Amino acid sequence: MPLFPLSTHIPGLDQSASIMLHVLKLFLVPVGGGIPAGVLLASAKGLAWPVTAGLYLVSDIVLAIAFEPILRLLAALAGKVPFLTRHSSALKAATARSVAHFSGTSAGPLSLVMIAFGVDPMTGRATALAAGHGFIAGWAFAIVGDMLYFAVIALTTLRLNSYFKDPNTTMLLVLGAMFVIPVSVRYVRSAQRVTS
Numbered sequence: 001m002p003l004f005p006l007s008t009h010i011p012g013l014d015q016s017a018s019i020m021l022h023v024l025k026l027f028l029v030p031v032g033g034g035i036p037a038g039v040l041l042a043s044a045k046g047l048a049w050p051v052t053a054g055l056y057l058v059s060d061i062v063l064a065i066a067f068e069p070i071l072r073l074l075a076a077l078a079g080k081v082p083f084l085t086r087h088s089s090a091l092k093a094a095t096a097r098s099v100a101h102f103s104g105t106s107a108g109p110l111s112l113v114m115i116a117f118g119v120d121p122m123t124g125r126a127t128a129l130a131a132g133h134g135f136i137a138g139w140a141f142a143i144v145g146d147m148l149y150f151a152v153i154a155l156t157t158l159r160l161n162s163y164f165k166d167p168n169t170t171m172l173l174v175l176g177a178m179f180v181i182p183v184s185v186r187y188v189r190s191a192q193r194v195t196s
Contacts (some may be wrong), residue, residue, distance in 0.1 A: 020055060027059035035150060036174040040167045043158060056144070056150045060121060066141045067122055071129060080147045092130055098186040116145025118182075139163055153178070 007045025019041075026038035035056075042052040078088040114129065123140040128138030153174065161170040 016047075020051065022159060023047065023052065024055045024059060027056050033171065033175055035153045039154045039157045040170065043161070044167070049154075053147070053153070055145065056154075061141045062148055063121060064125070064143070064151045068135060069123065071122075071126060073076070075129060091126070093108060093154060103166070112138075112141035113145040113148070116142040118145075118148050121146040 010099045023042045023045075026034045028034065028039060029037075038056070042055070047055075063097070074084065078084045080135060112128050114126055121139075124142035124145050125138050126130050128141050133141065156177070157170060157174050160173055161167060164170050164173075
């Protein structure tokens with residue numbers, strides 16, 4: 001017997017909670033495929049979009065709680081382990097190049113949000129830590145960027161599914177676009193740099 005039998009007082013709560021848990025589990029998948037699958041499941045089961053977005057926000061908070069200790073451990077070890085020291089230097093140089101694309105020379109809030117949007121929230125948080133931002137501010141920038149990414153992918157998924165009416169085809173198209181478009185953009189940009 002459950003400790004708090006709310007489902008006996010609110011009809012349909014068990015089913016809604018079960019659906020929300022399934023959607024949350026899909027959003028916790030560390031590779032991009034969880035977003036289209038979770039959005040399609042939520043849509044098929046009738047979850048409202050604010051609830052779906054809230055579940056994705058919860059998945060980002062779970063990521064923050066799980067990833068922050070690992071990040072702090074790596075930051076502490078970076079000065080003591082030669083391999084991590086070299087990796088840290090390379091990461092700082094790559095971060096400086098990435099930030100320069102967004103905002104000149106400093107890692108301000110907009111550039112940190114855009115790094116999280118363009119790469120992933122863990123990279124956004126690592127960049128925020130390298131720029132001196134603490135736990136709350138660093139994860140806030142990373143989560144805002146990731147929520148923007150979620151909005152783009154969720155809207156694209158729902159729009160494509162309205163045309164194809166097949167969740168599997170929709171997920172394959174979205175996943176393909178998630179991997180092909182960034183590579184194509186980098187290729188075109190590098191080709192433009194060579195010609196100019």
